[in-house]
Amino acid sequence: MRQMNLFAFLWNTGAHVAGWRYPASTDEGQHSLEFFQQVAAIAERGKLDAIFFADSVGFHRTRGKQAFACVDHVKMAPLPLISALAATTKNIGLVATASTSFNHPYALAREFASIDHLSHGRAGWNIVTSTGDNEAHNFGLDQNYGHADRYARATEFVEVVCKLWDSWEDEALLMDKASGRYSNPDRIHGLDHAGTFYKVKGPLNVARPPQGHPVLVQAGSSGTGQAFAARFAEAIFTSHPGIETARTFYADVKRQVMAVGRDPAKVKVLASVQPLVAETEAEARRIAGELNALVHPDLGISMLGGFLGGIDLSKEDPNGPLPDNIPETENARSTRERVMDWAKKENLTIRQIADRIAAERTSRSLIGTPEQVADGLIDWFNGGACDGFIIGAPWLPGGLERFVDGVVPILQKRGVFRTEYEGTTLRENLGLERPANHFVMHPEDHAEPEIW
Numbered sequence: 130m131r132q133m134n135l136f137a138f139l140w141n142t143g144a145h146v147a148g149w150r151y152p153a154s155t156d157e158g159q160h161s162l163e164f165f166q167q168v169a170a171i172a173e174r175g176k177l178d179a180i181f182f183a184d185s186v187g188f189h190r191t192r193g194k195q196a197f198a199c200v201d202h203v204k205m206a207p208l209p210l211i212s213a214l215a216a217t218t219k220n221i222g223l224v225a226t227a228s229t230s231f232n233h234p235y236a237l238a239r240e241f242a243s244i245d246h247l248s249h250g251r252a253g254w255n256i257v258t259s260t261g262d263n264e265a266h267n268f269g270l271d272q273n274y275g276h277a278d279r280y281a282r283a284t285e286f287v288e289v290v291c292k293l294w295d296s297w298e299d300e301a302l303l304m305d306k307a308s309g310r311y312s313n314p315d316r317i318h319g320l321d322h323a324g325t326f327y328k329v330k331g332p333l334n335v336a337r338p339p340q341g342h343p344v345l346v347q348a349g350s351s352g353t354g355q356a357f358a359a360r361f362a363e364a365i366f367t368s369h370p371g372i373e374t375a376r377t378f379y380a381d382v383k384r385q386v387m388a389v390g391r392d393p394a395k396v397k398v399l400a401s402v403q404p405l406v407a408e409t410e411a412e413a414r415r416i417a418g419e420l421n422a423l424v425h426p427d428l429g430i431s432m433l434g435g436f437l438g439g440i441d442l443s444k445e446d447p448n449g450p451l452p453d454n455i456p457e458t459e460n461a462r463s464t465r466e467r468v469m470d471w472a473k474k475e476n477l478t479i480r481q482i483a484d485r486i487a488a489e490r491t492s493r494s495l496i497g498t499p500e501q502v503a504d505g506l507i508d509w510f511n512g513g514a515c516d517g518f519i520i521g522a523p524w525l526p527g528g529l530e531r532f533v534d535g536v537v538p539i540l541q542k543r544g545v546f547r548t549e550y551e552g553t554t555l556r557e558n559l560g561l562e563r564p565a566n567h568f569v570m571h572p573e574d575h576a577e578p579e580i581w
């Protein structure tokens with residue numbers, strides 16, 4: 130039977146924006162290694178494929194005094210975090226977000242290669258182009274790169290990173306004590322890359338990662354973003370409140386994967402879900418209400434402004450509709466369109482959309498008993514909407530614990546989720562092949578490393 134893949138989306142202290150205020154959530158801060166170790170251990174106990182850390186490289190945009198309520202102001206750097214968690218976990222994949230606009234390919238290739246080694250093949254990279262001007266402002270720019278420019282950079286960035294990972298063939302590291310040969314120079318390749326955005330000589334100074342390369346994840350939803358994902362991604366994150374758009378996205382993206390000559394079964398589409406699990410549906414709904422009541426009233430409106438491309442809605446009537454003149458954005462274009470579409474179709478006021486965004490962001494919410502949540506997941510999985518899910522527990526660690534102890538056993542009983550890890554690497558657990566080495570496939574690309 131086809132198996133679903135499950136990632137735990139570790140949104141700070143929980144996917145619900147007021148999760149941190151929920152009395153049952155941990156009092157340990159988001160800077161605590163012990164907190165993340167505890168949460169990772171719960172996810173691993175549930176045999177989830179991976180834990181995933183989102184990221185942005187700027188102070189989260191909120192306006193005015195509601196800033197004090199915003200949990201998103203803290204975001205620890207994901208790479209050190211997954212590196213630390215590699216030491217206390219054994220099987221679970223470790224997926225970190227990193228920007229192609231505000232990093233350098235050599236440095237990032239090296240960090241991910243190192244973590245893939247340290248974790249024995251459990252690293253994954255969520256490739257983002259960074260949508261915010263607040264991020265650009267930290268890297269010498271007055272304004273972020275335009276959408277097309279960001280993806281042009283991302284394309285060259287990923288090409289270079291993948292070649293760096295391949296710059297050592299698998300057999301390049303000899304460590305032959307008898308002959309004294311540490312490595313085989315015939316199997317180490319320079320890049321001599323000089324492109325539009327980057328100039329990188331190579332090779333890397335870390336041997337080829339155990340997985341060949343870390344699993345590549347992407348979440349572009351615009352046309353350009355989808356085309357990029359179809360070319361590079363091995364797992365695609367997506368976010369849909371309803372099954373219809375999820376199905377359309379799934380079919381479109383799989384078609385594009387096929388069109389570029391890749392096997393669609395080897396590209397996993399994962400939909401984000403916020404499950405709120407309790408013994409009875411009434412209890413789950415009561416908790417949802419309790420969480421929503423903890424959202425500071427201005428925070429949702431500020432978040433909504435962010436989702437619409439960084440506009441200020443504080444002067445608008447919260448009981449009226451969204452203004453007509455919301456400017457086009459070069460930032461999160463597809464998110465803006467989705468939210469506006471939502472508001473129009475359901476005739477929602479600013480306050481109503483804001484409340485929903487505060488509770489669910491733009492993903493699907495499943496509130497109910499373990500059976501109901503499992504049914505909701507299986508409906509989408511069997512209904513042509515996705516290959517699995519990114520689980521954003523509303524608060525941590527309890528919200529994830531309820532999912533792992535309540536929902537996972539049902540998915541296992543129904544034969545759609547593993548009872549044991551299939552392999553030792555993230556790639557093996559996702560059923561993905563180890564990629565062929567670029568320089569073995571294209572020896573003509575070899576450039577003699579400068580040092581010899």
Ligand SMILES: Cc1cc2nc3c(=O)[nH]c(=O)nc-3n(C[C@H](O)[C@H](O)[C@H](O)COP(=O)(O)O)c2cc1C
Pocket residue numbers: 182183184185226255256257258259260347348349350351352353354355366367368401460461462463464519
């Ligand atoms: C589940 C999910 C997780 C995402 N995580 C991040 C993230 O950590 N950092 C980030 O800058 N963008 C993140 N994004 C945004 C996407 O990378 C992308 O910018 C967005 O979907 C807009 O698509 P586009 O780039 O094609 O316009 C995420 C999107 C989804 C659906």
